[in-house]
Amino acid sequence: MNTMEFDVELDARKLSCPLPILRTKKMLAQMEGGQVLKVVATDSKSPDDFADFCKQTGNVLLSASSQGEEFIFYLRRRQT
Template identity: 50%
Template sequence: MQPRWKKGKLISTRLILNDSRMNPDLEIDLKGLNCPLPILRTKKTLATLDSGKLLQVLATDPGTPTDFAQFCQQTGHELISTEQVDNYWKFLIRRK
C-alpha cells in the first residue's frame, strides 16, 4: 500500500498485516527520540540488513509518518506499513 497524500500532507498509509511471512527480521525501538534521530538510526540500521529484509521501527515523534514516507520514497526502500498503536507509531520497512 502506497502512502496517500492530500495537499502535501500524509493522510494514510495504514495496512493491517495478517500474513505470517511479514514478520520483521529486526526491530528497533526509537521511542522518545525526536527528529532527525529516528530517520538517522533507521538509515544506519537498514545499512546492516541484506536486501529484502524487513525492519520494524517503533517511534513516538509525531512527524515520523511523513518523515518515513519521504525517506523511503527518496532512498528506494519500501514502506510496507505505518500504524499508530496507542501512543507510538509502528513502521515496517523492506530494505531495497
C-alpha cells in the same frame, strides 16, 4: 492487532527528528536486501518522515500504523 514478520526491530521511542530516521538509515545499512525492519517511534512527525525517507531512498514502506502514542513502521530494505 495486525503483526507482520520482520527480521530486525529498532526502538526509536522518545527520539525526536531526525534521530529516528538516522538510526533507521544506519540499521538498514547493516541489513541484507529484502529484509524487513520494524521501527517503533513516538515522534509526531514520524509518519511523514518515514514516507519521505522511503521515497528518497528506494526502501519500501510496507506498513505504517499507530497504537496510542506509538507509530509502528515496517520497511523492506531495497535490493542493492
